Amino acid sequence: MSKRTIHSFFSPPAKRPKASLETLSRRVSPPPVDKEPFSERIIVEAEDTPSDVPAKSTSHQTYPFPIADLPSSISEKIEELLLIASGNAINSQPHLDLLYFEPLIPQPTAYQLFRFLRSSLPFYRVKYTITRYGKSVDINTPRFTTVYGLDETSQFVSTSTTTENNPNVNQLTTRIAETSNPAKDVAPGKYKSCACPPRPIPPCLAMLKNLTEALTSDTYNFVLVNYYSTGQDSISYHSDDERFLGNNPSIASFSLGARRDFLLKHKPPGSGPGNGNKGQSKTEAGSAEKVYPGTTQIKLPLGSGDMILMRGETQRNWLHSIPKRSGKNNEADKGRINITMRKAMVPGGTENYYQYNVGTGPVYRWDEKRAEMRLWEEMKLERG
Ligand SMILES: O=C(O)CCC(=O)C(=O)O
Numbered sequence: 459m460s461k462r463t464i465h466s467f468f469s470p471p472a473k474r475p476k477a478s479l480e481t482l483s484r485r486v487s488p489p490p491v492d493k494e495p496f497s498e499r500i501i502v503e504a505e506d507t508p509s510d511v512p513a514k515s516t517s518h519q520t521y522p523f524p525i526a527d528l529p530s531s532i533s534e535k536i537e538e539l540l541l542i543a544s545g546n547a548i549n550s551q552p553h554l555d556l557l558y559f560e561p562l563i564p565q566p567t568a569y570q571l572f573r574f575l576r577s578s579l580p581f582y583r584v585k586y587t588i589t590r591y592g593k594s595v596d597i598n599t600p601r602f603t604t605v606y607g608l609d610e611t612s613q614f615v616s617t618s619t620t621t622e623n624n625p626n627v628n629q630l631t632t633r634i635a636e637t638s639n640p641a642k643d644v645a646p647g648k649y650k651s652c653a654c655p656p657r658p659i660p661p662c663l664a665m666l667k668n669l670t671e672a673l674t675s676d677t678y679n680f681v682l683v684n685y686y687s688t689g690q691d692s693i694s695y696h697s698d699d700e701r702f703l704g705n706n707p708s709i710a711s712f713s714l715g716a717r718r719d720f721l722l723k724h725k726p727p728g729s730g731p732g733n734g735n736k737g738q739s740k741t742e743a744g745s746a747e748k749v750y751p752g753t754t755q756i757k758l759p760l761g762s763g764d765m766i767l768m769r770g771e772t773q774r775n776w777l778h779s780i781p782k783r784s785g786k787n788n789e790a791d792k793g794r795i796n797i798t799m800r801k802a803m804v805p806g807g808t809e810n811y812y813q814y815n816v817g818t819g820p821v822y823r824w825d826e827k828r829a830e831m832r833l834w835e836e837m838k839l840e841r842g
């Protein structure tokens with residue numbers, strides 16, 4: 459097999475001159491560790507916000523609005539990361555296998571990417587009902603979410619075109635084919651119970667997925683995005699151990715924006731796979747104080763640009779959470795994006811992910827002027 463060059467990991471191939479000596483010498487030194495408080499960074503980095511507002515975007519029949527492509531000032535920096543990235547293993551406790559890149563994306567690129575994704579992606583606030591102890595309970599997901607992708611049994615077969623009236627919008631057209639036979643479209647009922655038709659991963663997130671695949675030597679078919687708008691947004695203790703991910707799944711998890719604590723604790727003795735599954739119940743899986751004998755709870759204060767790879771037996775044995783945080787001048791109130799890459803093996807994974815991350819409710823979009831997530835329908839009316 460021929461050796462892949464760094465550029466072959468990214469599509470479309472970047473049209474740029476070979477790196478200068480100056481950029482190469484910058485690559486060999488490790489990325490600066492970001493110790494500044496997030497609030498100060500906003501002032502400093504406002505000047506670094508990309509001036510080349512992306513001219514291009516991608517539209518698809520399943521997207522509520524066209525999704526901007528990454529500006530080259532961000533994508534070029536991301537391409538370079540493969541050469542400098544190095545993670546630290548966290549594996550000294552039983553069944554725990556983490557690789558922590560602190561950070562993977564240095565400042566100011568991480569902050570630019572945070573602002574770009576917050577304003578470019580459609581988000582949802584998913585509501586659903588579960589049965590707990592025989593009673594119906596309404597759940598309001600305490601964060602904004604969105605998801606793109608398709609499980610291993612199917613694939614998007616895409617064509618991308620631009621029209622003369624709108625040369626800056628790539629019109630992505632897809633059919634969903636069987637992976638086992640790409641000539642064959644999936645049966646109309648295959649994803650019938652999905653909350654919405656599966657959505658192809660937009661180029662701005664595909665770029666990050668390609669980087670992650672090259673870095674971790676794993677492949678992923680789903681990109682899930684969480685937006686924690688304030689310290690009151692959270693995700694309770696759970697493990698991503700759904701059967702549709704297969705045994706010992708690798709999950710890569712990016713943090714952008716405000717620093718938030720990521721807690722991990724070993725599952726209580728006797729709890730099997732599927733316990734603490736956030737998909738259906740998102741129940742608190744035991745109290746934070748109870749720890750499995752011989753283990754301790756871990757707190758990682760994840761900062762902007764950090765990436766944590768959870769792999770091996772971690773999901774089967776450990777729970778993780780982003781707890782609520784309150785208080786005046788709370789950094790968490792500045793907003794944080796989390797992006798996870800996963801690989802779902804069967805259609806049940808596709809159904810689960812769209813049901814719990816898109817759902818059937820309204821679309822939200824970041825309003826830069828008001829600095830808040832707003833209903834897209836209202837924003838459209840105002841825009842006229
Ligand atoms: O926001 C995070 O860092 C964690 C998100 C998470 O655990 C999940 O989406 O399953």
Ligand SMILES: [Fe+2]
Pocket residue numbers: 696697698778
């Ligand atoms: Fe998780």
